[in-house]
Amino acid sequence: MGCSGSRENFVPEMQRLCYDMSPLTDAKLPIIWLIGAPGTGRDTQAAILEDFYSFDVLKISSLLKQHATNETDRGRVIKENFMKKNKLIPDTIVIDIIKEEILSRTAWANGFVLNGFPRNANQADMFVKEACDVDVILYLTCKVPTMVSRSLFKSDSNRLVDVKVEIALYNKHLAQGIKKYSAKIEKFDTTKDSPDIIFPKIQSAIDVRVFPDGNKKDNTNVHNIIDEN
Template sequence: MAAITSSGVILKVAGNSQQYPPPFATVCPPSSASANSSKLFSSQLSFSSSNSCLSLRSNQTLLSPRLAKSSSPALIVASAKPEPLKIMISGAPASGKGTQCELITKKYDLVHVAAGDLLRAEIASGSENGKRAKEYMEKGQLVPNEIVVVMVKERLLQPDAQENGWLLDGYPRSLLQATAFMEFDFQPDLFILLEVPEELLVERVVGRRLDPVTGRIYHLRYSPPESEEIAARLTQRFDDTEEKVKLRLRTHHQNVEAVLSIYKDVTLKVDGSVSKEEVFAQIDSALTKLLDRKAISGSLAA
């Protein structure tokens, strides 16, 4: 059998132990047995064009087969899939969460769950909970937990989020919400906080517009619509006025520190006032390192 150490894989073939480099290394079976060995290798491995070496991915463990019919040494692969990413991203209104969520989900294929979108969909449906939520949002107040917590919980428990991992956008926003969320055992791997000066936030919000046809968000100054036709149909969200955004900012600042106290060990603070590319570079670096750690953990557990 094979064992994994901090320095690599110990592979035992035909009674001999041999140490191989860590994941992402190349393993070459003995030339005399390469024909038999290659048949037992997982299709996830790839052969080099120049020889019979096999490239290993980081989440694979080498094992020696016990049931091989041939006396020649042979190898099989047991793949341990890493746990999916569970990420939270927070920040004041117009801090750039939507833009970063788009970039993150595009690269890491996570399920984007926006608490604000869930609430707005509930409001648009005209349900009783939607009517109650709108009353609180118009006052710049947080929507009660009994409405939001269950809504978010049910979305994260759906199969796509459980299998691919999730990116929770704009939630939790208070200590009570974070505490209630932890009771459902939803613990993030990383809590990303985008920090932007308040005067810039107000400017971003007031100039923000929604295309009701495509759902895309534009900004009259920073990201104007591509044509007059699109510009003519743009709408402003009811809570994107200067008065309401200042109320929302006040609520955000009052609650964000309490939320950070819950996730302080996994918090990444990012300067959201720089370009979206620079913001994403910081986030991307953190997520890449996180995935590497999960891959190693998955290999050790295999």
């Protein structure tokens, strides 16, 4: 498992490793993809999910930034791509980093939330083929003007055109990436509702799809997390 990739994502100077993903499949841990363009509130909901369910949240962009500081072939490839305008990291690298991170935590994890994954169809297909299937896809949507406003506020930037282009490209690639997995998608519009209104809807979706036996946790710390974000 984990030794193949598309020609578009082939990195000739690097040899991909093979990963034994059986510890993950044997553990039968919940796998959740948390997706949505910048400004939809992914990070806030990820923090609530981590606190409420004790899931391990893997923020993909943060993992890539960490590896970009390593003096390795992989680190240099990531760093070079970050310096480019499109900032597109080869999908093979993204998938391998995620697999390594998951395997390092599987022994004590309660489940995984992949925050900001997948970004395209190839990443989605590679993960399912090389790692495991996904239980539920939490898709946060929002009206574009609201996403732009939130993104500009968060980044303290005036680059309106760049933000609009980034969101448009993100949504385009995301739509293609999850089209094949429509049966797993739970969609939530975050345009008007606050995080504390959105999360109970997310909780209900997870409880039905991941915990159908009704084994739910008590919602004790959600408001603290929301206040902090």
